[in-house]
Amino acid sequence: MNLDDWLLALHLLSAFALVGAITIFSIGFVVLRRAETPGRVLALGSALKVGQVAVTVGVVGTIVFGVWLAISLEAYQVWDLWVILALVGWAAATELGRRSGNAIGAAFGRAEQLAAEGKDGPDAELAATVRSSQAQTLHWASTAITLLVLVDMIWKPGA
């Protein structure tokens, strides 16, 4: 394996970390809508922590190894249409995902507060926060854009 092969392998592994994390968050968002007690929200939060690590690895790895690969390979240039589309999509998906994480983070904060107060029953404010349509919308928009980036990476329009 030469350097370019390693870069492609690491770029692909990073993409798996990113989309794997998005899958974890997507399942988490669906489950979270029905989780009304602080205990369940916190249990889900602990399971989702691996997604937080994976999304960081994925976001950084895809851009670093992807741009490095585009510079290294003679067949492609960073200013190729499909590369620019991927960079714009990556930036948009990352920002929407970050905002979604911030919005849903309030639910975990509220669950921690209730747990610290020894309350483990259903809570109206917690229920409203976990069903936040803003967080859901941002997450699914980020997911859709990531899917489009994957399509762009495979079809490579303009290449």
Added chain:
Amino acid sequence: MSMLASIRPDSWNFPLLLHVLGAMVLVGAAGLGSIASLASGGAESPFLRRLAFRSFLIVALPAYIVMRVGAEWLYSKEFGEGADDPTWIGIGYITADAGALLLLITLILSGIAVRRGSTGLTRAAGVLSLVAVIAWLVSVWAMGGKP
């Protein structure tokens, strides 16, 4: 090999998308199922057991099927019958077949664990699915680097 990717026929793109997207969702769902299984044992064990089982059954299993259908479709286009398989294809088949067996055993253990409320079976399912996820990530490395 990267040059080859740049001149890949357009007819390979859709099966490649199915294969890659299915594999990505499979890794994520099996990873979540594994973590939820291994994290069970506290007050929210029944909730985590159900989360793990549903992740395996409703997301990971269909994703595996999509990944495998995409792989076979792509293989028939790229290699056809009688061609010698490169090493990375061999790694892909071994991890896909072994992973299918592990996923099946994980599903059975996880399903029984939900019915019986067994933490031991849940954790066994978590370990097996974690082994499968690691094997699939080795396969991703092989598909990308093509050693």
